Structures are given as structure tokens and as C-alpha cells.
Amino acid sequence: MGMTITEKILSRHAGLAEVRPGMLINAKVDIALGNDITAPIAIDAFRKAGGGKVFDREKVVLVADHFAPNKDIDSAEQCKLMRDFALEQKLTHYYDVGEAGVEHALLPEKGIVVPGDLVAGADSHTCTYGAVGAFATGVGSTDLAAAMMTGELWFKVPETMKFVYQGRRRPWVSGKDLILYTIGRIGVDGALYRAMEFTGDAVAGLSMADRLTMANMAIEAGGKNGIFIPDAVTEDYCRNRAERKYTFDTSDPDAKYHSVIAIDVEKIEPQVSFPHLPSNAKGISEVGDVRIDQSIIGSCTNGRIEDLRIAAEVLKGRHIAPHYRLIVIPATPAVYRQAMREGLFDIFLDAGGVVSLPTCGPCLGGYMGILAKGERSVSTTNRNFVGRMGHPGSEVYLAGPAVAAATAVAGRLAGPEQL
Numbered sequence: 001m002g003m004t005i006t007e008k009i010l011s012r013h014a015g016l017a018e019v020r021p022g023m024l025i026n027a028k029v030d031i032a033l034g035n036d037i038t039a040p041i042a043i044d045a046f047r048k049a050g051g052g053k054v055f056d057r058e059k060v061v062l063v064a065d066h067f068a069p070n071k072d073i074d075s076a077e078q079c080k081l082m083r084d085f086a087l088e089q090k091l092t093h094y095y096d097v098g099e100a101g102v103e104h105a106l107l108p109e110k111g112i113v114v115p116g117d118l119v120a121g122a123d124s125h126t127c128t129y130g131a132v133g134a135f136a137t138g139v140g141s142t143d144l145a146a147a148m149m150t151g152e153l154w155f156k157v158p159e160t161m162k163f164v165y166q167g168r169r170r171p172w173v174s175g176k177d178l179i180l181y182t183i184g185r186i187g188v189d190g191a192l193y194r195a196m197e198f199t200g201d202a203v204a205g206l207s208m209a210d211r212l213t214m215a216n217m218a219i220e221a222g223g224k225n226g227i228f229i230p231d232a233v234t235e236d237y238c239r240n241r242a243e244r245k246y247t248f249d250t251s252d253p254d255a256k257y258h259s260v261i262a263i264d265v266e267k268i269e270p271q272v273s274f275p276h277l278p279s280n281a282k283g284i285s286e287v288g289d290v291r292i293d294q295s296i297i298g299s300c301t302n303g304r305i306e307d308l309r310i311a312a313e314v315l316k317g318r319h320i321a322p323h324y325r326l327i328v329i330p331a332t333p334a335v336y337r338q339a340m341r342e343g344l345f346d347i348f349l350d351a352g353g354v355v356s357l358p359t360c361g362p363c364l365g366g367y368m369g370i371l372a373k374g375e376r377s378v379s380t381t382n383r384n385f386v387g388r389m390g391h392p393g394s395e396v397y398l399a400g401p402a403v404a405a406a407t408a409v410a411g412r413l414a415g416p417e418q419l
């Protein structure tokens with residue numbers, strides 16, 4: 001019997017001819033990733049375990065993005081600890097203010113993660129890299145410490161759920177809308193510890209930015225990883241940026257799946273996930289009159305140049321509603337520069353918004369857009385749990401950049417076609 005793409009990557013990194021769901025394997029890691037929240041814990045565990053040198057200074061990646069530039073004294077101490085470790089270990093890939101961006105946008109952009117990789121990151125949204133055909137999953141900080149020391153980790157091979165997207169997308173429907181709809185359909189534990197394999201004719205027409213968005217949110221359905229079969233879009237994206245040689249894997253025709261779910265994208269309109277779960281997804285025509293105070297456009301989910309272009313297209317020639325806040329956060333320095341060159345900043349500023357430096361910031365309730373009690377924000381981020389972006393009495397509504405921008409203009413939940 002054949003294997004899925006996830007099983008093939010795991011078997012290769014475990015040095016086995018084949019693997020099957022449920023097997024426990026020891027696999028070699030291509031990239032071990034930490035940030036300014038998780039890496040300090042991993043570094044402490046690394047020291048306590050007697051770690052001297054990391055297994056490979058080119059494969060341990062540290063990015064200061066959650067509270068950087070430093071928000072306060074505590075975050076300054078966290079970043080300093082990580083910075084000192086990176087300098088001590090002579091890490092090739094250490095990114096701080098000026099070079100740092102949101103980690104899950106930065107690594108694909110720089111070609112640090114390539115197709116066929118096995119990536120373990122101490123951040124749940126490490127699953128983003130499945131967009132390029134890598135097996136990527138979030139791990140705990142102690143697991144990261146083990147990976148930094150040995151270059152290996154134990155994994156349980158997950159079952160795979162196959163999602164087949166067919167049909168032609170409606171105007172303004174992006175990868176964010178497809179994944180919000182999917183999570184709404186199966187629930188936040190609908191893919192618990194399973195690989196989510198995204199396929200179908202509609203997927204072939206998705207940009208890499210849309211694929212990164214969808215893979216990013218696999219964890220919001222409980223997925224162990226999200227993954228796309230590499231194709232011409234993948235090759236075009238990776239060809240001139242990949243740091244290493246890469247492997248295009250595919251799923252065998254006779255691979256066994258936990259389930260196969262067909263989704264007709266022609267029936268999907270722009271989505272909004274209501275508080276307090278990503279699975280509370282509704283089409284924009286069903287949201288009713290919901291007043292909003294703030295729009296956040298950015299994050300590892302939707303902070304790429306393609307996302308900013310969509311927002312600018314909606315906002316051009318328009319102004320945000322009175323007493324509204326629009327905060328745009330380019331995910332990386334490269335995105336920041338490109339948006340500036342294209343005149344997108346002028347559009348955002350003319351509309352009454354502000355542009356932030358690259359940071360995770362408000363996504364995790366860090367800074368740069370915290371909500372007060374009773375306030376509501378529509379956000380292109382990935383989670384809308386209670387208190388996720390500020391006060392426990394605030395609310396977060398998840399959407400794509402088109403809806404976030406249109407909502408800023410309307411002052412209530414709205415899509416571009418409702419302006």
C-alpha cells in the first residue's frame with residue numbers, strides 16, 4: 001500500500017522504508033525553531049541537560065518577533081537571553097530587530113524551510129511550512145531543547161485527512177476564507193493529531209500566500225500538520241530563494257486516508273469567525289449588524305504583501321469610519337519595503353490607518369493594538385479565544401484582509417461588495 005506525502009517525509013527522515021499511522025518513530029530534524037517566548041525556556045532546558053553545542057548551527061533558527069522590539073523589561077530580558085545564546089552558538093539564522101519579521105512569514109520568504117523538510121518549532125503555527133510541501137509541526141520548548149542538542153525527535157505518525165477543494169472561487173474569497181470555512185465545518189478538534197492534506201482543482205489556483213495562510217491554521221482544527229502537494233506554484237516560489245536542495249514529495253494513488261472531504265468552493269463567500277472559536281465561521285451575508293472598533297491586518301496568517309495589496313485595493317479612495325482604528329502590520333522587513341515602494345502605506349495612511357513595524361504584537365495580546373473591555377476587533381490573525389487580544393471582556397472576529405479592510409470603512413462587519 002502507498003503512503004501519503006506526510007508519511008513519506010516522516011519515513012525518509014526516520015530512515016525507514018515505510019511508516020504507518022500510529023507508529024512511533026525517531027526522525028532527524030532539518031530545522032529547529034524558537035522565538036523570544038519559547039526559546040528562552042528551551043535554552044534553559046538545554047543548559048540543564050548538559051548541552052554544550054547545538055547539533056548544527058545552520059539548522060537551529062531563532063527569531064525575536066512576539067514582543068520585539070522589546071515591549072518592556074521582561075521582554076528585553078527574554079530577547080537578551082536568546083541573543084546571547086545565538087551569539088555564543090554562532091547561529092547562522094538568528095533574526096533580531098531590523099532583520100526580524102514574524103517567524104512563519106520570515107522563514108519561507110528567506111528559503112530557510114524548503115520542500116521535503118521536517119521542521120519542529122516551539123510555536124503552534126509552525127505548521128505554516130506545509131504550504132511548501134514540508135512536514136512542519138509545533139512542539140514544546142523542552143522538545144525544542146532536545147532537537148537543538150541531538151537533531152532528532154520522537155514522533156507519532158498521524159493519520160491523514162484529505163480535503164479536496166473544487167470549483168471556482170467567488171470574488172474576494174481567499175485562502176483565509178477556505179480554511180475558516182473548513183474549520184467551521186469540522187470543528188476545532190475535527191483533525192485532532194491528524195495531517196490535513198489540501199488538494200483539488202481549486203487549490204492548484206491558489207497563490208503561495210494563500211497556501212501559507214491555510215497551512216498556518218491547520219492547528220486551529222487540531223491538526224498535527226497541514227500540507228500541500230508541491231507543484232509549479234511551489235517551484236516558482238522556491239526556485240530562487242531556497243537555501244538548500246529540496247525534494248518534491250507526493251501522495252501515492254493508493255495511499256490510505258482517515259477520511260476524504262470534498263468542498264465546493266463556489267458555495268463559499270468571505271468568512272468571519274465569531275468569538276470565541278475559529279470554528280464559529282459564518283458567511284459575510286449572515287453576520288448581521290455587528291459594530292466593530294478596530295481592524296488588525298497582519299500576522300503570520302495574513303501579513304504578506306499579497307494580503308496588504310488586497311486591503312489596499314478595498315481602502316483606496318476611502319476613509320475608515322469615525323472613531324475606528326485600523327492597524328496594518330507587514331509581516332517582514334521585505335514586505336514592509338515592498339508595500340512602501342508600491343505606495344500601499346499612502347493608501348493606509350490616507351484612509352486614516354497606521355502602519356506598524358513587523359511584529360506579532362496584538363495577535364497574542366502582546367502590544368500594538370490591545371483591546372479594552374467591551375471592545376471588538378476584526379483581525380486577520382488565527383485565534384479569537386477569550387482574552388486573546390486583550391481584556392477577557394473583549395471580542396475578536398477572524399477574517400481575511402478584504403473583510404478586515406471593508407469593516408474598517410463600514411464600522412461594522414462588512415465585505416467589499418457591501419460598501
